[in-house]
Amino acid sequence: MKIAILETGAPPGDLAGxxxxxxxxxxRLLLEDGDQTETFDVAAGRLPADPSAFDACLVTGSSAGVYDPLPWIAPLKAFLNAASGRTSLVGVCFGHQVMAEAFGGRVIQSPKGWGVGLHRYTASGEGWLSGLDTLAVAASHQDQVVEVPGGARVVAGSDFTPLGALYYPDRRAISIQLHPEFTPDYARALVEARxxxxxxxEQAxxxxxxxxxxxxxxEVGRRLRRFIEAGGA
Structure with a gap:
């Protein structure tokens, strides 16, 4: 399995070290022996020339908002549309949001404020989260998808984040607002850093x-991997 990781942000302070x-x-979450990744610094203007050369393109989290006037966001949206159907697409947090915007949805800075801590979603029982009733994963966001793109299905959410996980059956794409890549130790360190x-x-x-x-x-990581292995089915 070969994955293109579209890096759109970095941990704050010394946390990356x-x-x-x-x-x-x-x-660490997704790979097994023999798998490969290639990282693309999206803010530096790097994107895969040929999405089909990868089994999946995964968009990471970011401190940026999809509505920010940053020069790399429009090219990323254009890339996601061009890659749709040519490879599996996975979006996490900012990746969840930018994918929704690229495909015709809408994202805002939520008046509900920050979602932080271990959040529990109720699953719909279909798509890539089928078989799960609920899932609890680290959250760290203040932006939210508030309009679902055409053709997308909502497969998990909560009262705080109703559109928490999406499935795009016609685009070979899935996304989630939560952070399955965050270990509990990292999630706690991030809270303290902020x-x-x-x-x-009180929030912290x-x-x-x-x-x-x-x-x-x-378990969510296993579901992401299974989706990629199945070719985005």
Missing amino acids: RFGDYPEMFR RGSRYTD DAALASHQGANDRL
């Missing part, structure tokens, strides 16, 4: 307490 960057987190800046002490304390619970990150 302690836990690895986002491509490394996804390699305490007092993005999160209040509640998020840290939530991460004491069991999570389903590895």
Whole structure:
């Protein structure tokens, strides 16, 4: 299996040195012996020349918003449309949002504020999350998909994030707002790194307490891999 990782952001401060960057987190989550990845720095203007050369293109999380006036976001959206149907597409957090925007949906900075901590979604029972009733995975976002693109199916969500996971059967694409690549240790370190800046002490304390619970990150990672192995079916 060969995966193109479209890197759209990086851990803050010294966290990459302690836990690895986002491509490394996804390699640990998804790869088995013999698999390969190639990382593309999207902000530097790098995107795969031929999406079909990869079994999947995976878009990482980012501190950017899809609505920000950054020069690399429009080319990324154009790439996703061009790659649709030619390879499997996977979006996580920002990747979930930019994929929705590229395919005709809408993303906003949510008036609900930050979603942080271990969030539990209810699964619809179809698509790439079929067979799961619920899933609990780390969240770290304030933007949300609020309009579903045509042809997409909502396969999981919560009261806080109703459109939390999507499946695009005609595009060989899936996405999720949560972060299965985050280990509990990294998720806790990220909360502490943002305490007092993005999160209040009350938010940070509640998020840290939530991460004491069991999570389903590895199961979601298995589902992502299974989707890629099946050719986006």
